[in-house]
Amino acid sequence: MNHEQAERLLSARIDGERLSSRQAVALEHHLASCAECRAFERGAYRLREAARFEVAPAVPDLVDEVMASVREATPAGLRVVRPARLPRRRLVPRVAPIAAALLVGVLIGSLVVGGPWQRSETGSALAAAQIADGISAAAARLDAYQATFLIDESNLSPDVPERHLTMRVWFHAPERFRLDVVDHTDYPTRTTPTDLRLVVDGSRWYASGPAPCPTAECPQRESVVRNRLPFSTTTSMPTDLVLPISTLTDADRLTVLGRGTVLGRPAVEVEVPFERARPLFPFLSIAGGSIGGDWRPFFPNDRVRIWLDERNWFPLKWAVYPATGAERDAWALRFGLPDEPSLRPVFTVTALEVSTRTPAAGVFRIPASASSQDQGARNVALSDVSGDVGFEPVAPNAVGGLDRYRVVVPTDDTARSLIAYADGLAFVNLGETRTWAGTAPFGPVGLQAEEVPLAGGGVAYYEPSTDEHGRRLSIHAAGTDLYLESNLPRPALLAAAADLPVQGLPMPDAWRVHQIGGTTVERVSLETARSAVPFPVELPRTLPDGFGLASVELVDAGHGNGLTLYFRDLDADAGIGTIRLHLEPAQALPPATSAMQSAVNVGDAHGRYTPDRSEVEWIRSGVYHSLDAPGLELPELVAIAASIGSDG
Amino acid sequence: VNDPDPRTLVRAREGDLGAFEDLVRQFQGDVWRFAYHFTRDRALADDVTQEAFLRAFRFLRTFRGDSKFSSWLFRIARNCAMDQIRARNVYAGRVTPIAGSPVDPQARVELHAALDAVSAEHREPFLLVEVFGLSYQEAADVLGIRVGTIKSRMHRARRAMMDALALEEEAR
Numbered sequence: 001m002n003h004e005q006a007e008r009l010l011s012a013r014i015d016g017e018r019l020s021s022r023q024a025v026a027l028e029h030h031l032a033s034c035a036e037c038r039a040f041e042r043g044a045y046r047l048r049e050a051a052r053f054e055v056a057p058a059v060p061d062l063v064d065e066v067m068a069s070v071r072e073a074t075p076a077g078l079r080v081v082r083p084a085r086l087p088r089r090r091l092v093p094r095v096a097p098i099a100a101a102l103l104v105g106v107l108i109g110s111l112v113v114g115g116p117w118q119r120s121e122t123g124s125a126l127a128a129a130q131i132a133d134g135i136s137a138a139a140a141r142l143d144a145y146q147a148t149f150l151i152d153e154s155n156l157s158p159d160v161p162e163r164h165l166t167m168r169v170w171f172h173a174p175e176r177f178r179l180d181v182v183d184h185t186d187y188p189t190r191t192t193p194t195d196l197r198l199v200v201d202g203s204r205w206y207a208s209g210p211a212p213c214p215t216a217e218c219p220q221r222e223s224v225v226r227n228r229l230p231f232s233t234t235t236s237m238p239t240d241l242v243l244p245i246s247t248l249t250d251a252d253r254l255t256v257l258g259r260g261t262v263l264g265r266p267a268v269e270v271e272v273p274f275e276r277a278r279p280l281f282p283f284l285s286i287a288g289g290s291i292g293g294d295w296r297p298f299f300p301n302d303r304v305r306i307w308l309d310e311r312n313w314f315p316l317k318w319a320v321y322p323a324t325g326a327e328r329d330a331w332a333l334r335f336g337l338p339d340e341p342s343l344r345p346v347f348t349v350t351a352l353e354v355s356t357r358t359p360a361a362g363v364f365r366i367p368a369s370a371s372s373q374d375q376g377a378r379n380v381a382l383s384d385v386s387g388d389v390g391f392e393p394v395a396p397n398a399v400g401g402l403d404r405y406r407v408v409v410p411t412d413d414t415a416r417s418l419i420a421y422a423d424g425l426a427f428v429n430l431g432e433t434r435t436w437a438g439t440a441p442f443g444p445v446g447l448q449a450e451e452v453p454l455a456g457g458g459v460a461y462y463e464p465s466t467d468e469h470g471r472r473l474s475i476h477a478a479g480t481d482l483y484l485e486s487n488l489p490r491p492a493l494l495a496a497a498a499d500l501p502v503q504g505l506p507m508p509d510a511w512r513v514h515q516i517g518g519t520t521v522e523r524v525s526l527e528t529a530r531s532a533v534p535f536p537v538e539l540p541r542t543l544p545d546g547f548g549l550a551s552v553e554l555v556d557a558g559h560g561n562g563l564t565l566y567f568r569d570l571d572a573d574a575g576i577g578t579i580r581l582h583l584e585p586a587q588a589l590p591p592a593t594s595a596m597q598s599a600v601n602v603g604d605a606h607g608r609y610t611p612d613r614s615e616v617e618w619i620r621s622g623v624y625h626s627l628d629a630p631g632l633e634l635p636e637l638v639a640i641a642a643s644i645g646s647d648g
Numbered sequence: 649v650n651d652p653d654p655r656t657l658v659r660a661r662e663g664d665l666g667a668f669e670d671l672v673r674q675f676q677g678d679v680w681r682f683a684y685h686f687t688r689d690r691a692l693a694d695d696v697t698q699e700a701f702l703r704a705f706r707f708l709r710t711f712r713g714d715s716k717f718s719s720w721l722f723r724i725a726r727n728c729a730m731d732q733i734r735a736r737n738v739y740a741g742r743v744t745p746i747a748g749s750p751v752d753p754q755a756r757v758e759l760h761a762a763l764d765a766v767s768a769e770h771r772e773p774f775l776l777v778e779v780f781g782l783s784y785q786e787a788a789d790v791l792g793i794r795v796g797t798i799k800s801r802m803h804r805a806r807r808a809m810m811d812a813l814a815l816e817e818e819a820r
Contacts, residue, residue, distance in 0.1 A: 007803060007807070008799065008800060008803045011799070011802050011803040011806055012784070012799050012802070012803075015777050015778075015783075015784065015802060016783070017783070017784050017799070040806075040807075040810070043806075043810040044806050044810070047778075047806060047809055047810060047813070048778055050813070051774075051778050051779055059676070059677040059680050059681060060680065060690075060694060061676070062672075062676050062680065062694060062697050062698060063669065063672050063673055063676060065694075065698055066672045066676070066697070066698050066701045066702070067665070067668075067669050067672065069698055069701075069702050070665065070668065070701065070702055070705045071665065324709065324710060324712075325710050326706075326707045326710045329706065329707065329709065329710065339663070
């Protein structure tokens with residue numbers, strides 16, 4: 001033990017910290033022969049006397065003042081005026097930057113302990129996987145369904161603390177669906193009830209309900225679409241009400257709480273955060289939010305507990321429980337919500353009756369309507385496609401075990417041919433063109449898409465599911481470009497793509513390398529990037545659950561190489577979006593560009609936070625770091641930032 | 649610093665103002681002294697104390713007991729103190745003599761000078777551990793840093809302050 005180590009241990013011992021017996025013995029041994037240490041010990045005790053004696057100023061009695069300010073700030077005093085109508089599309093509202101900044105101090109404690117994404121210990125992984133597989137299998141088998149539910153909602157507004165609605169659902173595979181919501185609430189003032197109807201019949205789609213408006217009485221709105229694209233996600237069928245295929249088929253994300261009995265059936269209870277369970281609440285927002293009536297707001301981390309029938313995986317009951325935490329409290333204040341205890345559900349959907357009887361054909365009749373929108377997907381016979389588009393499309397009889405169901409020739413530029421495969425609730429759309437001249441992958445797949453290897457040797461470019469799209473894959477092959485879009489789980493979609501009679505090639509250089517102004521951006525592998533930049537590249541150890549590295553770009557603006565890393569949820573984007581980390585050599589932060597910036601600490605480094613860009617910037621070891629993610633708040637950004645290149 | 653009776657804490661969390669008042673009574677002295685040490689200003693310390701309890705009341709339901717209540721409260725007080733210092737643009741190192749303090753004014757100024765001689769990152773753990781008697785773990789909870797960091801900062805703070813006060817030479 002050297003003198004420095006001895007003094008450190010001595011300092012800890014003075015503070016009453018326990019030393020290991022080996023440390024204690026070594027310290028004693030050192031002290032016996034070290035006059036300097038003994039002087040340090042005496043000095044430390046004198047310092048203690050001076051400090052403790054000195055720092056005992058007379059303390060004022062502030063109880064009355066504190067309690068007066070607390071009373072003034074009790075929820076009644078703090079209640080904000082509720083806006084007449086809630087912003088309907090903001091189901092994942094962001095905490096105001098100021099509130100977030102105030103909360104950082106409080107939140108940081110929990111981040112240090114393990115981050116906001118700590119996985120729950122309850123429930124076994126095996127059971128979660130069984131449920132996920134069970135739902136996937138049931139989805140492919142289900143032919144028909146009908147059910148009636150009760151909806152109970154709390155705290156729409158101070159005037160309407162409780163609402164009661166009923167919901168009926170009908171489904172007939174593959175593309176016939178109907179949802180009716182009837183509002184039974186007695187409103188204290190004249191209010192348009194939240195009565196909704198959604199009907200899908202193959203290529204036709206219909207929705208009606210109150211339009212968003214600034215008053216309580218809103219006009220009814222109808223939306224009708226003809227020549228609908230197969231399994232269009234803009235004019236969707238909310239089939240998670242039937243089987244929660246997009247909510248629960250990722251076993252990593254669901255927590256199994258236990259078993260019980262619902263409606264006299266054996267059932268299993270699982271929990272997911274609201275942001276992942278949104279497909280179970282389709283009535284909140286129909287036709288892109290232009291129809292939907294008025295509903296209470298939900299916080300992204302509110303917990304949704306779902307009871308599933310153990311025999312067929314139908315959801316029998318689901319309820320939203322308020323999340324706890326300072327962020328949720330601040331959010332609730334902004335929405336003027338009362339105190340909501342975390343153990344009481346604020347929104348419950350309960351099945352009254354569920355059956356697999358085939359609905360009568362008349363159920364899916366679409367009401368006559370004056371005007372309709374044309375999505376341009378004309379049904380054709382497969383044998384007619386080559387005459388129409390000039391090539392023989394890749395069109396196996398089955399893809400991923402699903403049978404070919406509809407062939408369309410879109411009139412827009414999405415694809416020259418589009419072939420839909422379906423079985424029960426599962427679908428795959430296969431689009432193809434032979435004349436792709438774009439500088440990015442074909443289909444709704446971006447340049448930062450993850451490169452995934454396919455069994456059999458090819459590669460494809462993958463995008464997770466979003467509000468607008470299912471999971472997607474783009475395949476660039478010799479002479480043709482294809483894309484697949486599906487609600488199948490990621491592994492099943494990759495397997496389906498591998499079975500196609502094409503070999504996916506890596507992105508051509510024309511897609512990989514782009515000139516933006518005077519800057520060259522080149523998509524590369526992480527290994528290539530590491531060898532091309534003059535600094536070590538360390539990845540964050542903390543990322544939200546399910547996130548991984550999707551792609552890497554070398555950025556050359558003429559003064560040496562920088563690097564941009566893109567991290568995404570590899571299964572389903574639940575609103576966080578892409579997390580982007582940019583690195584380049586620099587000794588100081590660039591000049592401030594926004595009036596809203598504030599200082600923030602990233603580990604030991606001083607950094608800067610720009611709320612309107614959700615960006616944190618800092619310098620460490622001569623490397624400029626910029627981290628941004630549209631859906632993350634400051635504490636989460638800081639937790640990710642601090643996990644980069646720190647020693648733990 | 650002792651933690652409150654869990655029953656008082658539970659009642660306060662449920663919104664019982666009487667229970668919260670008990671907490672204020674029990675902890676106001678510690679919070680005020682703590683605030684005073686960060687701000688070195690009696691008026692600021694009053695404000696910080698009031699604001700810290702107000703925030704604590706608002707966010708009491710988020711206290712999950714994974715640190716001691718006092719550590720949680722100090723963490724809030726520390727953030728309030730930082731905000732106040734930033735808002736008023738007050739330099740934290742200013743020395744303001746305390747009226748009526750029984751200590752020799754010269755010694756007090758020297759100690760403050762010694763505290764000023766160490767950086768904030770060393771002063772904070774020193775105050776928490778030496779003056780408020782927190783354990784290294786509790787101080788780490790308050791400051792959001794690791795126990796090992798507290799340990800080395802305590803050592804360096806002692807060393808620097810002893811040098812500033814020339815205590816070691818006297819002791820020799």
